[in-house]
Amino acid sequence: MADECFRHPRLAALHDVLDSDRGDxxxxxxxxxxxxxxxxxxxxxxxGVFALLLAGRGVEVVGVxxxxxxxxxxxGRTGADRVRWIEGDATSLPPLRVDLATMTANVxxxxxxxxxxxxxxxxxxxxxxxxxxLVFETRDPARRAWEEWTREHTYRVTEVPxxxxxxxxxxxxxxxxxxxxxxxxxxxxxxxxTLTSDSTLRFRERxxxxxxxxxQGYAVREVRGAPDREGxxxxxxxxxxxxxxx
Numbered sequence: 001m002a003d004e005c006f007r008h009p010r011l012a013a014l015h016d017v018l019d020s021d022r023g024d025x026x027x028x029x030x031x032x033x034x035x036x037x038x039x040x041x042x043x044x045x046x047x048g049v050f051a052l053l054l055a056g057r058g059v060e061v062v063g064v065x066x067x068x069x070x071x072x073x074x075x076g077r078t079g080a081d082r083v084r085w086i087e088g089d090a091t092s093l094p095p096l097r098v099d100l101a102t103m104t105a106n107v108x109x110x111x112x113x114x115x116x117x118x119x120x121x122x123x124x125x126x127x128x129x130x131x132x133x134l135v136f137e138t139r140d141p142a143r144r145a146w147e148e149w150t151r152e153h154t155y156r157v158t159e160v161p162x163x164x165x166x167x168x169x170x171x172x173x174x175x176x177x178x179x180x181x182x183x184x185x186x187x188x189x190x191x192x193x194t195l196t197s198d199s200t201l202r203f204r205e206r207x208x209x210x211x212x213x214x215x216q217g218y219a220v221r222e223v224r225g226a227p228d229r230e231g232x233x234x235x236x237x238x239x240x241x242x243x244x245x246x
Contacts, residue, residue: 002065002066002067006046007067009072010188010195011197012067012069012070012072013069013073015073017158017160023228024137024226025049027235028104029053029054031237032054032057035100037059037099037100039061039097039098041062041093041096041100041124041127042054042061042062042101043064043107043120045064046065046105047073048074050104051063051083052074056079061084062098063084065087067087071085071087091116091120091123093123093127096126098132099133100133100134100135101132101133101134104136107136108137108138109138109202111202112202118216121213121216125216125217133238134213134218134239135237135238137226137234138204138236140231140234141178141204143232146172147172151169151170154168165188165189166188166189168184169184170185178203179200179201180201181199182199183199210223210236218239218240219241220236220237220238223235223237
């Protein structure tokens with residue numbers, strides 16, 4: 001199930017204003033170009049920023065996300081008719097055959113249940129043509145990113161056109177092994193409404209992710225660093241072999 005910040009209509013409408021720096025998408029666009037991808041499955045597409053960037057380049061895009069409110073935002077964007085939007089996740093896709101599947105930002109880590117993670121990798125594999133690629137990022141647990149998920153480090157006030165000021169901050173709630181839970185709080189200055197959204201991310205070790213990919217039939221081609229979070233993330237580039245094993 002999607003977190004409240006993606007499925008609550010008021011929060012979904014704010015998402016791109018509060019998370020306006022999407023410099024992380026540039027490397028994904030360059031990889032799509034490098035692979036010669038003419039069709040892409042964007043898993044966890046959210047409000048459609050990356051999907052529409054691809055579509056604007058003439059790529060055939062399918063965007064899938066479990067949060068209806070986020071998809072409503074995506075469908076309201078200019079050029080949205082060039083993307084096929086699906087409410088759901090990678091475990092229940094219609095028949096597809098794409099050159100590239102992606103999970104940007106926190107999408108891979110938001111799949112915390114092992115069975116759901118295996119199903120996500122399997123669904124992407126089935127959607128890829130033989131020789132197609134899966135690319136996603138996941139934070140390095142050794143860097144302990146959650147230690148800065150405090151009000152002191154995250155508090156800000158944002159002026160949102162048509163909405164007014166919105167205060168927002170993050171607070172760490174729990175660290176249980178690889179699972180990290182935190183809460184975002186949003187206070188709307190116009191009417192004083194306060195909304196919260198709890199999220200849990202799974203921090204997987206590099207070797208664990210690689211083993212999961214191999215188990216689902218991928219060949220791990222490369223593990224890169226993320227240019228926008230140098231030394232803090234793994235970017236996995238995996239490939240569905242031209243001929244699947246027995």
